[in-house]
Amino acid sequence: MGVRSYADLQPKQEEADFESLVHRQSRFVFQVAYAMLRNSHNAEDVVQETFLSLYRSGAWRHIKDERAFLARAAWRQAVDFLRSHPRRWGEDVEAAFTLASSEAGPEEILLTADSHAAVHRLIDALPEELRHPLALSSLQELNSREIAAILGIPEGTVRTRLMRAREVLKRKLSIQMELHHAK
Amino acid sequence: MRNDHELDELINAALPGYSAAEPRPGLEQRVMAASVAVGRSPNRSFWGWALAIPVVACLLLFLLFATRHRPSSGFATAGLHASPATSAPDQPKLALQTPSPAIIKKPTLRGLTAGARKPPPALPKQDVFPTPTPLTPEETSLIALGSAGVQTAPPSTAATTDIDPIRIAELRIEPLSVPLLDSAPSPTVPISKDSPQ
Numbered sequence: 009m010g011v012r013s014y015a016d017l018q019p020k021q022e023e024a025d026f027e028s029l030v031h032r033q034s035r036f037v038f039q040v041a042y043a044m045l046r047n048s049h050n051a052e053d054v055v056q057e058t059f060l061s062l063y064r065s066g067a068w069r070h071i072k073d074e075r076a077f078l079a080r081a082a083w084r085q086a087v088d089f090l091r092s093h094p095r096r097w098g099e100d101v102e103a104a105f106t107l108a109s110s111e112a113g114p115e116e117i118l119l120t121a122d123s124h125a126a127v128h129r130l131i132d133a134l135p136e137e138l139r140h141p142l143a144l145s146s147l148q149e150l151n152s153r154e155i156a157a158i159l160g161i162p163e164g165t166v167r168t169r170l171m172r173a174r175e176v177l178k179r180k181l182s183i184q185m186e187l188h189h190a191k
Numbered sequence: 192m193r194n195d196h197e198l199d200e201l202i203n204a205a206l207p208g209y210s211a212a213e214p215r216p217g218l219e220q221r222v223m224a225a226s227v228a229v230g231r232s233p234n235r236s237f238w239g240w241a242l243a244i245p246v247v248a249c250l251l252l253f254l255l256f257a258t259r260h261r262p263s264s265g266f267a268t269a270g271l272h273a274s275p276a277t278s279a280p281d282q283p284k285l286a287l288q289t290p291s292p293a294i295i296k297k298p299t300l301r302g303l304t305a306g307a308r309k310p311p312p313a314l315p316k317q318d319v320f321p322t323p324t325p326l327t328p329e330e331t332s333l334i335a336l337g338s339a340g341v342q343t344a345p346p347s348t349a350a351t352t353d354i355d356p357i358r359i360a361e362l363r364i365e366p367l368s369v370p371l372l373d374s375a376p377s378p379t380v381p382i383s384k385d386s387p388q
Contacts, residue, residue, distance in 0.1 A: 043210035063226040127205035146209040
C-alpha cells in the first residue's frame with residue numbers, strides 16, 4: 009500500500025518539478041526562439057516543442073545549467089524550424105528599402121521610429137553564421153561564452169563573428185545614408 | 192558619411208529591440224497542458240514496437256524453416272539417368288546445362304566483399320559422382336556417331352600412299368676356270384653387281 013502510494017506520488021512530483029521549470033524559463037526560451045525566428049507565433053511553437061521534447065526524453069531531470077541547456081535546445085529547434093520553413097530574408101529587406109526610398113528615403117526612416125526596424129531588417133539579411141551570434145547577443149542575459157556554448161563554437165569565434173556582423177551592418181547603413189545624401 | 196561612433200550607437204540602440212518580444216499570456220499553461228497531454232497519452236512508439244517485434248520474429252522463423260526444408264531438386268537424378276548412348280543426343284545436354292533453382296545463389300553484399308579477398312567457395316557436392324558437366328563438342332559428336340552407327344569402314348590410309356617396290360638385281364656368278372700353272376697370271380673373277388635403284 010505504501011509502495012503504491014509512493015508510485016502514485018512520483019509522477020505528480022515530477023509534473024510539479026517540470027511545471028516549475030516551465031514557469032522559470034519559458035520566457036527566456038521564448039526570447040531565444042524569437043531572436044532566431046522574429047515571429048511570435050513561430051517562437052511559441054518552438055517553445056512548446058522544446059519543452060515537449062524535454063518532457064518526453066526526461067532529460068530535464070538531469071540538467072545542470074538550466075539556461076544554457078534550454079537556450080541550446082531552443083536554438084536547435086528554431087534552426088530546424090527555419091530549415092523546414094525557409095524565410096526569404098533578402099526579399100523582405102529589399103522590399104522594405106524599396107518602400108522606404110519611394111516614400112521618405114532611407115535616412116529619414118533611420119532617423120525616425122522606424123530606424124530600429126530598418127536595422128533589424130539589415131540583421132535579418134545577414135548570413136546565418138553572422139546573424140545567429142548577433143541575434144543571441146541582442147539578449148542582454150547572454151554573454152559571448154554562453155553564446156559559444158549554445159552555438160557549439162569557440163568563444164573567440166563568437167567574438168570575431170560579432171565584430172564582422174557589426175562591420176557589415178555599419179557598411180550597409182553607411183551606403184544607405186550616402187545614397188540619401190546624394191539625392 | 193556618418194562616423195563609426197554614430198553608426199555604433201545606432202546599432203546598439205536597435206539591437207536590444209531585435210529580441211524584445213513578450214509571449215502571449217498563458218504560455219506556461221499552454222506548454223504544461225501540451226506536455227502533460229503527451230505524457231499521459233498512450234505511447235504510440237510502444238504499440239508500434241509491440242506489433243513489429245512479433246511480426247519480424249514470425250518472418251525470421253518462416254525464412255529459417257523454408258531454407259532448412261527446401262525440397263531436393265531433380266538435378267541429380269536427371270543427370271544420373273540421362274545416358275548419352277541410350278537417349279536422344281539433345282536431351283542429356285539440356286538436362287545438364289539447365290541448373291536447378293536450388294543451386295542458383297543470389298549475390299549478397301558479404302559475398303561480394305569476401306569474394307574480392309578469397310577464392311570463390313567450392314560448389315556444393317552433388318549426389319552423382321562424377322559431377323555432371325556439360326558435354327564437350329567432341330563428346331557430342333561421338334554420341335552422334337555412336338547413335339547413328341558405323342555405316343562404312345573408314346578408308347585405308349595405306350592404299351593412298353604410292354611406294355615403289357625395291358628391286359634387287361640378280362646375282363650372276365660365272366663358273367670358275369682353272370688356269371694352267373705356267374700360263375699367264377690368273378684372271379680375276381669378274382663379279383658384277385647391280386646397285387639397286
